[in-house]
């Protein structure tokens with residue numbers, strides 16, 4: 001009867017080395033209030049200067065999200081009195097956001113595309129640390145660059161909201177503009193939820209029809225993991241649906257997600273006015289964005305995760321799951337494509353990256369870039385399996401040795417004496433020994449039970465520590481039995 005309308009406001013912390021309007025470094029974990037200056041502390045008479053790298057990153061993200069970009073850059077002061085904001089106003093973009101009318105395709109979930117209403121650049125606040133009945137202030141974060149992204153309320157479930165955050169996280173990491181770490185606050189999310197009666201469709205971006213809406217908009221603040229976003233929104237949509245089902249009204253309010261209780265709770269009303277008395281930031285007068293500059297930024301765009309995933313499926317014959325895994329991190333997808341270009345069979349390479357390589361990387365807590373496995377070494381290892389006849393067990397042991405020693409697979413195999421035994425005269429005594437040791441299996445094989453052949457082959461592989469060529473072992477077993485020697 002009612003359809004949830006969920007919109008997200010996402011703050012992205014940009015990976016610049018300095019703050020957005022002053023040269024103070026952007027770093028976390030330093031001595032409190034050591035990374036500050038008169039500008040980010042809001043001293044009278046200090047003047048903000050825009051960080052060019054922050055502007056480049058914001059423009060790059062705006063391009064990646066298909067936004068139209070404002071002809072000139074404008075900043076406003078959003079006034080509010082709060083201890084974490086030493087100037088008592090935040091420099092943001094209220095009157096003219098950098099980007100408008102963009103879109104973001106969800107990675108999975110039927111290819112749903114969500115409209116981006118706006119994308120703008122602004123500064124972060126400081127941090128309040130509550131100790132008992134005292135509140136301490138750390139301004140190291142004040143003035144760090146943020147991009148805020150506001151989506152249209154086109155999401156309907158917690159799962160879709162979680163997918164959107166995951167898709168956005170992949171994109172910002174591909175672009176190198178944010179590390180995407182929600183737990184550390186690099187991506188922060190607020191959500192708004194309302195219900196509209198089914199059948200009453202609004203065009204995207206339009207306000208709800210006037211009159212008496214059944215549910216007012218509820219805001220949920222500070223959702224700091226994509227899982228919490230899903231849980232909080234699923235809880236909140238069913239809470240609102242239940243109120244409406246019983247004929248009640250949903251109060252417009254701000255709520256917080258209580259992780260321990262698994263519920264959203266109304267935030268204590270601070271009685272704060274939402275009149276921010278926005279005025280233009282006259283210390284940063286409007287200036288036109290040079291189309292050539294914007295074109296230059298656009299040329300820095302890399303292939304984004306969604307189209308890349310489709311291309312990997314199309315060009316390499318991979319499954320959707322394999323392509324999804326490979327495109328999760330850009331360096332993994334790059335590694336895969338370089339290995340394929342060096343001659344690796346794409347499906348085999350993808351399968352090794354997804355299974356054995358990932359297992360070792362997780363265990364050693366390494367990224368592919370930090371590991372001693374190069375694409376050349378992976379190609380060499382797969383070549384040893386395909387052409388050199390080494391078995392799966394030896395290949396896995398060799399991969400472990402590559403990680404342990406940082407040496408080439410062929411060298412490791414040679415030095416360890418792990419080369420496959422492919423000579424008949426070397427394998428014949430092994431086969432004879434196995435047949436003599438397992439007369440029952442030999443008899444079953446003569447009676448036509450093929451299962452016995454696999455068993456005997458397995459025993460011969462075990463006897464040679466995996467080095468025997470299984471095809472040759474099978475041929476030899478048949479020969480020996482035919483000659484009546486078994």
Ligand SMILES: [Zn+2]
Pocket residue numbers: 019022023024035036037038039040041143
């Ligand atoms: Zn500063």
